[in-house]
Amino acid sequence: MLELTISAETEEPRDCKICATKNAGFNYGVQSCNSCKMFFRRALDTSKMITCKKEENCNILDPEGSKCRFCRFHKCVLVGMKFIDSPQDPSAIINDLLHKDWTRNQHFLTGKAASTVKFKDIFERGVFLFEKKSEDTVFDFYEWGVMNHLTCINFETSLSFMKYLSKSDLTCVLKSSHLLYMIFVTAWRSYTAKKEFMCHPDGSDIFPSEVEPSAYNEKLINEIRCYLLSCLICLRVTEEEFLLLGVIIVCNPGIPDLSQTGRMLLASYQSMYGQTLQRYCSFKYGSNAGALRYLEIISLSTAIARCHSAIANFSTLFPIHQPQHVKVNLFTEILAFLIK
DNA sequence: CTCTCAGGGCCATCA
DNA sequence: TGATGGCCCTGAGAG
Ligand SMILES: [Zn+2]
Ligand SMILES: [Zn+2]
16 A cells, blocks of 8 residues: 555654654564564454543653553554454354344343433433333333434444444444434334334334324425335335344444544444445345445434434424424434424 | 565553 | 453464
């Protein structure tokens, strides 16, 4: 690879790009010393989230700053250390997603949100514990809705790359991509239940009962209920395609307010999952049909975005058409945060 | 063979 | 005392 970027002038070409140690070799694709190489590898291995105690801009060259694991790791990413072993085994990736998705679905079907869950925690950490729901519990719209949000966010934050993101980047991802992902999951769930319109597992509506459909444009309501689902039916989307497209949506690097390292991390993972989807398609449908199929699956994200904007429109119209029914609860707080 | 680099073991350091 | 990180070694692969 051509090295066109000129870093600080005092830096010798053989210095470690992260900590400036002399006589560094090549590790993970960049000029780096052995310590930084090992640090990077161990940082990738750890299951714990790394955080910065200061402002996420510690100077690694100064002995105080070099103690910050978060900032050192992010400098590794920033200078271009490759954090994905290439190429990945597609079936291992799919199995990992299958397992995470199964967990999400179990929580959604059998759990209920712990009463301790508060709005301000949801988009900060995105990890929740669920309590067992008793057999005869009947959820109303808002309880289903909150569970749908929490279990999807739980899934999103359990993805392998999320632990590398800073807290603010994590919030950006959840704020921009979570609702798209949740819409897709809801459509998928209705699709696997062979429904013709989106609904909750017990068949209840995806609109709260106080919504008076006749007060709205029928096309708008239909777009929310049916449009995306009809695309899934029409394409006969497989579970593998659902899983991979779901992650591709969650690791969209084009969302606003991301840090540069956050964008780089998401872009690499999105491209890795994209390649996996491509390989899956060409394996399942053959090389030519697979390439077309890949594009068709990717273009589902347009249908998801269309449903998203219909929901945004609806939630703008709702307080205008039915001001007497506006409620404030956890679900409406979450939705208000996501649609802005 | 030599060179480079990924990865693992071992041990010093520090809360 | 357990987590962390630096030093040194090994083995695989390329040339
Ligand atoms: Zn270094
Ligand atoms: Zn820091």
